[in-house]
Amino acid sequence: MGCRGWRRAVERDAAGEPERPAAHAALEAHLALCARCRAGRLDAVALADAFADLRDRPVPPGLVGRIAFAVRREAARREAARREARRWVAASTAAAVVAWAAVTWTLARGGPAPAGSDIAVGGATPVQELVLAGAELPEDIALRLAFHDR
Ligand SMILES: [Zn+2]
Numbered sequence: 001m002g003c004r005g006w007r008r009a010v011e012r013d014a015a016g017e018p019e020r021p022a023a024h025a026a027l028e029a030h031l032a033l034c035a036r037c038r039a040g041r042l043d044a045v046a047l048a049d050a051f052a053d054l055r056d057r058p059v060p061p062g063l064v065g066r067i068a069f070a071v072r073r074e075a076a077r078r079e080a081a082r083r084e085a086r087r088w089v090a091a092s093t094a095a096a097v098v099a100w101a102a103v104t105w106t107l108a109r110g111g112p113a114p115a116g117s118d119i120a121v122g123g124a125t126p127v128q129e130l131v132l133a134g135a136e137l138p139e140d141i142a143l144r145l146a147f148h149d150r
Pocket of ligand 1: 030
């Protein structure tokens with residue numbers, strides 16, 4: 001029998017469940033030779049002791065409710081963080097659209113482009129070309145275009 005086969009016997013032994021003497025002797029013989037199963041028995045004994053401690057102690061009043069409340073509060077905190085991140089993405093997109101519109105408008109009027117702006121006029125989109133040609137666009141078209149791909 002391999003170590004996998006001994007696992008259940010190791011767990012029963014750690015939990016103090018009685019074993020037939022021959023089976024117990026066989027387990028001890030394997031444990032004498034196998035460091036992996038000896039370590040497994042130590043872990044199983046520690047776990048069994050921990051559970052035994054839990055069984056002997058009454059649960060403090062309100063503990064379950066406090067844990068459930070803390071879990072719900074953490075879930076709400078994470079959801080709020082996700083909403084905040086989505087708001088930042090929307091605000092950043094709107095700011096980028098406004099900056100793009102300002103640069104495009106400035107270029108269309110022949111004025112100097114703001115520092116750091118480097119619009120490739122040759123590769124402009126059809127909407128950018130309309131703006132560059134001086135066409136009037138509804139004020140909100142940039143925002144609608146920005147959210148079109150979402
Ligand atoms: Zn083993």
